[in-house]
Amino acid sequence: MTAVGPRLGILGGGQLARMLAESAMRHGLRVAVLAEAADAPAAIPGVDLVLGALDEPAALEALAARCDVLTVENEFLDLDRLGAVVARHPSVHLHPSRPAIALAQDKLEQKRVFSRLGIPTAEYTLVRVASLDDDLRRAAGRFPGGFVLKWSRFGYDGRGNRVVGRPGAAERDAIAEFCRAGEAAGATIYAERRVDFAAEVAMVSTRAHDGRQVFFPLVVSRQDHGVCREVFGPATAFGVAADIERDVAGHMAALATDLDYCGTFAVEWFIDRDGALLANEMAPRVHNTGHYTLFGDEPSQFDLHVQAVTGRPLSAPAVRDPFVMRNLLGPFSLRGAHPCPAPSEPPPAGTLLYWYDKRTVSAGRKMGHLTGRAAIAGAIERMRDALRDYERRFWAGLSFERQGT
Ligand SMILES: Nc1ncnc2c1ncn2[C@@H]1O[C@H](COP(=O)(O)OP(=O)(O)O)[C@@H](O)[C@H]1O
Ligand SMILES: [Mg+2]
Incomplete structure (x- = not known):
């Protein structure tokens, strides 16, 4: 061609x-x-x-x-x-524009923008190394259920975040080090209320130059050590209320309009135990929670992004059967980087393996992903188990895992 x-x-x-x-x-x-x-x-x-x-x-x-x-x-x-x-x-x-990328670089600024747009987000208070003990006391008083210390910038895949329960003396030093490193890198540190969430959900959406915006379904995501491990959905097929999905789409329309956004983006959310929605963070790009769109027979989040940024008409995302996506993550017990071959075992029946051809694996590194779909949500539960077992066998078959290095 x-x-x-x-x-x-x-x-x-x-x-x-x-x-x-x-x-x-x-x-x-x-x-x-x-x-x-x-x-x-x-x-x-x-x-x-x-x-x-x-x-x-x-x-x-x-x-x-x-x-x-x-x-x-x-x-x-x-x-x-x-x-x-x-x-x-x-x-x-x-595309997206510099202001949109700048917003994604700063989680604290995102929280301010969410609040300005009426998008709910977890409460927070600033923490400074110079007044650390006072600030931690204030945070502990304000958030008795615990809090998460976050760097406003440079965090990803759980890095730049630290969950705090009741800080003891030993933990105080580690917290101080975490805050010092963040400030030294140029981040602001804040304590965010720890959300006792019933689920984490995410949505991917694409907006074109002309303001037309399309939405993929809300999905449920599960993290492991702060890294996305598994995504399944549509969330409404797994017990999430349809009005939550509607609210998320409304908020994402408000955010994209405010930024005059062009391209695909994602927002991660918490649903708390009372069913309330809280925005976590946004990403100005295609997103791990949208990889399930890559079945090959329907427009994917990647297709929509390409269409938006090149000024082509947007495809309409298709209504989807229940699906699951599992990331193949380097075992969290790994120390250092190890050469890593692609899996040789065929993926479970009806699923697809995408392998990224990275030379080496390290703890938590995203090496590939698996996707599957089924006519009913009940079948997805079984597929999730099959994908988990497939991944377990894969890592267990590699020599560095057997040596427990
Ligand atoms: N306030 C919070 N309460 C409870 N869990 C949280 C909170 N903030 C983050 N987490 C957990 O940590 C994960 C990673 O945090 P996030 O802020 O999304 O950082 P990253 O940029 O690493 O994705 C979240 O997906 C969630 O599981
Ligand atoms: Mg995140």
Whole structure:
């Protein structure tokens, strides 16, 4: 196929960039990827690879020179450098916009924006190293059920978060170290009420230039050590009230309109024991909780993103059967990085394995994912067990796991 459409540049070379690039090439687009290594997951055949770091001006310049549209797989970017490069290429469009990416970089700012838009979010209080003991006492008094200390910036996959129960003397030192490291990196620290949630849910949505917005179903997510482990849904097939899904979509419309957002984005939520909804955080990109859209026969979150950022008409997400997605995560007991082959056992009947072709595995690293769907929610329960057992056998079969290193 001869590519004639806009040339798409993706900042970042991980699995999200790989799945975006696959979709863009199916749309007939030429794709360039800025990645740090020639064996990055997104370095797939057909992709024009620009080697370099995401904050390296020459690499950003090389990417921009090849593209009409730039997009991101990762919000941890140097927005000043990126802005300077984009300003030198007036015909190159960056989607989502710099303000949208900037918002995603700062969880505290997100909470302020959520509040301004009437989107409920858990209460918090600021914590400073200079007044640590007073601030921790105040937080403990205000949040007797415990709290989570968070860095406003630089956190992901559970990093930059620390759950606090009743701080004892030993824990006080670890907390101080956590706060000092956050402040040294340039983050503000805050204590957020620990939410005794009944479920964590998430929604992926895509908004086009012209303001048209489509919504994928609300899904349930489960985390392990703060990392997404499993997603299933639609949430309404698993006991979540339809008006919660409606409220989430309404809030996501308000947020996207406020940002004049272009592209796919996701928001993570808590549903507390009283059934109340609280926004956790947003991501300005395709999202792990939307990987279940990749069955190949329906528009995926990646297709919708490509359509939005290149100004093509958006497909309507299809109504879906119950589904499950399981991340293959490096065992949390692992120390260091180990070479890791792809699984050789076929995935359970009716499921698909996406392997990201990362050379090495380390604790909690996302190595691939499995998806399955069924006509009824009850069958998904069995599929979830089968996927968990499949993953268990895979790690157990690798020598570094057997050695317990
Ligand atoms: N206030 C909270 N109360 C209870 N659990 C929380 C809270 N904040 C975060 N968590 C747990 O930690 C996970 C990761 O936190 P999150 O703020 O989403 O950070 P990350 O950027 O690492 O995804 C959440 O998915 C949730 O399971
Ligand atoms: Mg999160």
